Structure formats: structure tokens, C-alpha cells
Amino acid sequence: MYKLNLETCFSPALYEPERHVGSIVVVIDILRATSAICTAFEHGVETIIPVSTVDEAREYKNKGFLVAAERDGYVLDFADFGNSPFNFTPEKVEGKTIVYSTTNGTGIISLAASADSILIGSFLNISAVVRRIRTQNKNVVLFCSGWKNRFNLEDTLCAGAMAQMLLSGRAYTTSCDSTHAAIDLWSLASSDLIGYVEKVGQRSRLRDKGLDDCIPFCLGMDFTARVPFYRDGSLVSAEVL
Amino acid sequence: MYKLNLETCFSPALYEPERHVGSIVVVIDILRATSAICTAFEHGVETIIPVSTVDEAREYKNKGFLVAAERDGYVLDFADFGNSPFNFTPEKVEGKTIVYSTTNGTGIISLAASADSILIGSFLNISAVVRRIRTQNKNVVLFCSGWKNRFNLEDTLCAGAMAQMLLSGRAYTTSCDSTHAAIDLWSLASSDLIGYVEKVGQRSRLRDKGLDDCIPFCLGMDFTARVPFYRDGSLVSAEVL
Numbered sequence: 017m018y019k020l021n022l023e024t025c026f027s028p029a030l031y032e033p034e035r036h037v038g039s040i041v042v043v044i045d046i047l048r049a050t051s052a053i054c055t056a057f058e059h060g061v062e063t064i065i066p067v068s069t070v071d072e073a074r075e076y077k078n079k080g081f082l083v084a085a086e087r088d089g090y091v092l093d094f095a096d097f098g099n100s101p102f103n104f105t106p107e108k109v110e111g112k113t114i115v116y117s118t119t120n121g122t123g124i125i126s127l128a129a130s131a132d133s134i135l136i137g138s139f140l141n142i143s144a145v146v147r148r149i150r151t152q153n154k155n156v157v158l159f160c161s162g163w164k165n166r167f168n169l170e171d172t173l174c175a176g177a178m179a180q181m182l183l184s185g186r187a188y189t190t191s192c193d194s195t196h197a198a199i200d201l202w203s204l205a206s207s208d209l210i211g212y213v214e215k216v217g218q219r220s221r222l223r224d225k226g227l228d229d230c231i232p233f234c235l236g237m238d239f240t241a242r243v244p245f246y247r248d249g250s251l252v253s254a255e256v257l
Numbered sequence: 258m259y260k261l262n263l264e265t266c267f268s269p270a271l272y273e274p275e276r277h278v279g280s281i282v283v284v285i286d287i288l289r290a291t292s293a294i295c296t297a298f299e300h301g302v303e304t305i306i307p308v309s310t311v312d313e314a315r316e317y318k319n320k321g322f323l324v325a326a327e328r329d330g331y332v333l334d335f336a337d338f339g340n341s342p343f344n345f346t347p348e349k350v351e352g353k354t355i356v357y358s359t360t361n362g363t364g365i366i367s368l369a370a371s372a373d374s375i376l377i378g379s380f381l382n383i384s385a386v387v388r389r390i391r392t393q394n395k396n397v398v399l400f401c402s403g404w405k406n407r408f409n410l411e412d413t414l415c416a417g418a419m420a421q422m423l424l425s426g427r428a429y430t431t432s433c434d435s436t437h438a439a440i441d442l443w444s445l446a447s448s449d450l451i452g453y454v455e456k457v458g459q460r461s462r463l464r465d466k467g468l469d470d471c472i473p474f475c476l477g478m479d480f481t482a483r484v485p486f487y488r489d490g491s492l493v494s495a496e497v498l
Contacts, residue, residue, distance in 0.1 A: 026267065026408055027271060029270050029271055030268060030270055030271065030406065030407065030408070163434075165271065166271065166434070166435070167267055167271070167408075167434055167435045167438065168434050169434040169437060169438055172434075172438065191458055191461065192458070193404075193407070193408055193409050193410040193413075193457060193458050194407070194408045196410060196456050196457075197408065197410055197413065197438065197442055200441075200442060200445050201438055201441060201442065203445075204441050204444075204445065215437050216434060216437075217432055217433070217434050220432065
């Protein structure tokens with residue numbers, strides 16, 4: 017039986033757009049961009065417009081949009097929200113359009129533009145992402161955002177969990193060392209994920225800034241069945257049951 | 258107590274030369290370049306001249322040098338040796354100078370030129386590399402060659418084993434996610450390394466070409482106490498007891 021191909025990419029610096037034309041790309045940046053985006057859609061946001069630069073975000077703010085923008089964990093002075101999922105409460109976001117600029121996540125979306133589709137993944141919507149992928153019949157790349165182009169553990173663990181779920185069905189196979197590594201790290205970490213993440217670099221960086229309160233939430237599975245996806249310059253979402 | 262810093266880099270595409278000025282860089286490409294180089298020095302080779310391009314290798318051949326050169330596992334037609342450590346027997350190499358060009362390994366040496374020193378590491382000389390590092394009192398980067406700029410498992414496992422040995426002493430610490438991942442993968446693989454490496458991409462690539470006979474040898478620890486290092490455009494070696 018012909019099987020579809022599953023790969024994992026550990027950093028934007030390792031992404032090869034020409035190899036992934038026509039694939040589904042799942043963007044993963046769990047501390048905190050993609051967790052925040054999933055939370056925002058669960059709480060009723062209508063559309064998220066991702067932008068790469070601070071200047072673009074400021075221009076949107078000047079036009080009256082709600083803006084979420086941070087760099088290195090800090091909320092930019094003109095922005096309405098930072099990058100914590102706890103900011104995106106139903107009261108603030110329901111029915112709204114939000115412009116979103118982050119350190120890693122939004123730049124990656126443009127890097128993946130040659131793909132068939134771009135989904136936003138995190139632990140918070142992991143089962144829904146897997147269900148969505150299974151309806152599409154395409155090769156898949158799990159694209160970890162990393163940190164400043166470096167490998168990071170937390171996105172790798174989420175990719176490993178997702179890969180294990182996808183490979184447990186019959187449709188997908190992998191011959192990708194990164195995917196094997198991600199699955200093996202997930203198998204080591206999954207019985208005590210919060211404990212394992214103690215050693216992760218981003219854990220200390222967020223703690224040093226007092227921004228680590230959301231970590232246990234970001235490591236929880238299936239908070240939402242909504243899968244955000246990219247369409248014509250914006251993120252929208254669908255519930256995938 | 259001030260501790261020295263240990264980092265791991267998973268691919269040439271992730272290497273940041275400006276961050277590693279003054280560090281010791283250990284180049285790791287165990288299937289098969291750095292294993293072959295360690296074997297050659299154990300068997301008495303005097304000097305290895307690493308070159309990046311096929312044209313350079315051919316020019317040296319025309320000048321009468323012994324040349325080891327392969328691309329994608331295949332020996333180039335003008336070369337005396339391929340990339341298997343089994344080629345570098347004492348009868349062929351003792352007292353000789355060899356010009357060496359490989360798919361990954363030699364390009365990496367030039368990438369790491371800003372370092373304080375460049376060592377050649379593999380499982381075959383792992384304890385000697387660790388002893389050598391301990392005499393130098395510098396930050397360390399374990400530089401995995403990867404495969405065509407991608408992450409690979411076998412170099413990661415070797416880096417993990419080396420990192421675990423270095424961190425078991427008091428001199429080094431790490432806050433690098435790649436190092437944590439490498440150590441954890443090594444801890445999973447170490448009890449049955451040959452079995453674990455069955456799933457590695459390079460394992461299949463070498464098997465498909467009938468070049469996998471050297472894999473168990475390349476996974477063996479401490480075949481030699483020689484540590485090859487880069488000096489003035491060439492690799493030479495020292496015994497580190």
C-alpha cells in the first residue's frame with residue numbers, strides 16, 4: 017500500500033520550501049505563539065492577521081485594529097496583547113479580528129507559503145490537527161519554530177506526540193531522523209511532561225521574565241477542537257470533530 | 258564555581274560561527290568520515306589534508322598524493338580510497354599524507370575556522386576526545402555534521418554520549434536544548450546501540466549501496482586514543498592517554 021510521508025523540521029533554518037510544495041505544514045510554537053492562537057480561536061476570535069515586523073503591527077494599530085505583538089517575551093508598548101494565551105479571553109476577542117506579530121511564529125508562516133496548506137498546531141488542539149490531517153490525504157511536515165533558529169525541546173515534544181498519533185494509523189510512514197528523534201523524546205517525556213519541561217531553555221527564559229504561569233496550560237492536550245489554518249493572508253479556524 | 262559552557266549543534270545550517278569564537282569544536286560525522294579519519298590516524302597516517310571540492314581532490318591526485326574522496330557514499334573514479342574506515346589499513350596509510358574530501362565533513366572544518374581548536378570526534382576515540390577537552394579549559398561545541406544540512410540521529414547519539422561524559426565532571430554545564438535532547442536520545446539508545454541505529458536514515462542509505470559493513474565498527478567505543486585535530490590547513494593527531 018502506498019503511504020504518505022511524514023517529516024519533522026526542527027528550525028526555520030532547516031526548512032526546505034522546495035521539498036514541501038503540496039504538503040500540509042503544521043506550524044508548532046507552543047511557548048507561546050501557537051498555543052495563544054489556538055486559545056484565541058477557541059474563545060471566539062474571528063480572524064488573526066499574522067505579520068512579521070513590528071512596523072507592520074504598528075501600522076495596523078494606527079488603523080484601529082486590536083494588536084498582539086511581542087519580542088523576546090515582552091509586549092510591545094503600542095500593543096493590546098502580549099503572547100500569553102491567558103490574554104485572549106472571550107470578553108476581549110470574541111468576534112474580533114486581531115493582528116498578531118511574534119518573535120518566531122509569524123515569519124514561519126511566510127516561509128511555508130509553498131505548502132498546500134498551513135495549519136497551526138499545539139498540544140491544545142493536537143487531536144483535532146491529527147483528525148484534520150487525516151481528511152486531507154497529503155504528505156505532512158511538522159514544522160517546529162525553534163528559538164532564534166535553534167532547535168528547541170518543547171516544540172519537538174509536541175511534534176513527537178503528533179507524529180506518534182499519525183503513525184499509529186496506516187496512512188503515514190516516515191524515514192526522517194528528526195521524526196524518530198521527536199517520537200523518542202516524547203516517549204521519554206510524556207509520563208511527566210511538566211517535570212521534563214523544567215530543563216527546557218524557554219522554561220527558564222519565561223520564568224526569568226515572570227511569564228511562565230501559562231506553561232502547564234500550554235502542555236495540556238485537547239483544550240480545543242478548533243484548527244486554525246492560513247487562507248489568503250489570514251488565519252481562520254474550523255472545528256474538527 | 259564558574260563553569261564552562263557545553264553546546265551541541267545538529268547541522269551545518271544551524272552553526273553560528275560568531276558565537277563559538279574561542280571554543281573547542283568537535284566535528285562528528287560518524288557514518289563515516291570522522292570514524293574513517295580516527296581509524297587512519299590509529300593506523301599510522303601522518304597527515305590528512307581536508308578539501309571541500311572534487312576539483313581540489315583531483316588536483317592533489319595529479320600531484321601524486323593519495324586521495325580519499327567520495328560523494329553520497331561512492332568512491333570517485335580518480336580516488337585511492339572511499340570513505341569506509343576499513344580502507345585505511347596500516348599497510349596503505351602508515352607514514353603517509355592523505356588528501357580527504359567527503360560529502361559533509363570537510364566543508365564543516367572550514368565553517369568552524371573561528372574556533373580556538375577543531376577536534377575530530379567519533380565513538381572510536383570518544384574517551385580520548387573527552388580527556389583532551391578537559392585539558393583545554395574552553396567552552397565546547399559538539400558539531401554534528403548531519404546529512405545534507407539535515408539533522409541525523411547517529412551523530413546526535415555520539416554527541417549525547419560525549420556530552421554525558423563531559424557533564425559528569427564538574428567543569429561543564431549546559432543550558433542548550435540540543436544537548437539535553439542528545440543526552441536523552443543516547444540514554445534511550447545506549448543499551449542496544451546497533452539495534453537502535455537500525456531506524457536511522459543513513460543506515461538504509463549505506464545498506465542500499467552495500468556499504469553498511471562498517472557500521473558495527475563505527476559504533477564501537479575507544480578503538481583508539483588518538484585525537485585528530487586541525488592545524489594550519491591539515492589534520493594531525495596526538496595520543497591522549
